[in-house]
Amino acid sequence: MRTEPSQRLIDTVAWVLIEDGRILCARPRGKDVFYIPGGKREGGESDSQTLIREIDEELTVALIADTIAHVGTYEAETPGGAELVRMACYTADHTGTITASSEIAEIAWFTYADRDRVPPVDRVLFDDLVARGLLPG
Numbered sequence: 001m002r003t004e005p006s007q008r009l010i011d012t013v014a015w016v017l018i019e020d021g022r023i024l025c026a027r028p029r030g031k032d033v034f035y036i037p038g039g040k041r042e043g044g045e046s047d048s049q050t051l052i053r054e055i056d057e058e059l060t061v062a063l064i065a066d067t068i069a070h071v072g073t074y075e076a077e078t079p080g081g082a083e084l085v086r087m088a089c090y091t092a093d094h095t096g097t098i099t100a101s102s103e104i105a106e107i108a109w110f111t112y113a114d115r116d117r118v119p120p121v122d123r124v125l126f127d128d129l130v131a132r133g134l135l136p137g
Contacts, residue, residue: 007077007081007082007083007084008082009083009084010078010084010085011040012039012040012086012088013038013039013050013051013087013089013090014036014051014089014090014125015037015051015054015055015089015090015091015092016036016071016089016090016129017037018129018134018135019109021111021136022109022110022111023036023111023126023129023135024037024098024107024109024110025037025107025110025114025117025118025122026059026100026104026108027104027107027108028103028105029103029104029105031105033118033119034117034118035118035119036089036118036122036125037054037055037059038051038087038089039054039057039058047088047090048065048068048090051063051068052065057101058100058103058104059098059100059101059104059107060096060098060101061096061097061098061099063092063093063094064092064093064094065092067093068090068091069091069092070088070090071089071090071091071129072089072125072128073088074086074121074124074125074128075087075124077120078119078120079120085119085120087121087125089125112136112137115127
């Protein structure tokens with residue numbers, strides 16, 4: 001998928017954590033949609049630096065840098081098509097207990113059946129994870 005001249009690109013990174021056949025999702029304060037945890041880079045941050053910072057800020061755990069592994073990069077238009085979201089997804093081991101920070105209203109463990117509760121780019125990730133046998137369908 002290519003960005004049309006009128007589309008704004010939203011470049012993000014996300015942490016894919018799958019346990020017991022479910023994937024971790026988070027709902028930011030003030031939003032009614034769940035997302036794969038992560039966010040946008042600041043300044044000249046690398047994907048890894050962004051991922052480590054965002055996950056610490058959102059879920060109060062420390063990702064172990066040398067365990068970060070790329071799962072895939074996914075793209076989808078936002079509803080209405082004004083923006084294109086690119087989401088580079090990574091797995092990583094962590095230390096600490098996952099806890100919603102002050103910017104996260106709720107965390108949840110989703111199955112593929114919850115696919116319609118996440119944004120379009122997250123749905124593309126869900127589909128790929130199922131196709132690869134990493135998330136039960």
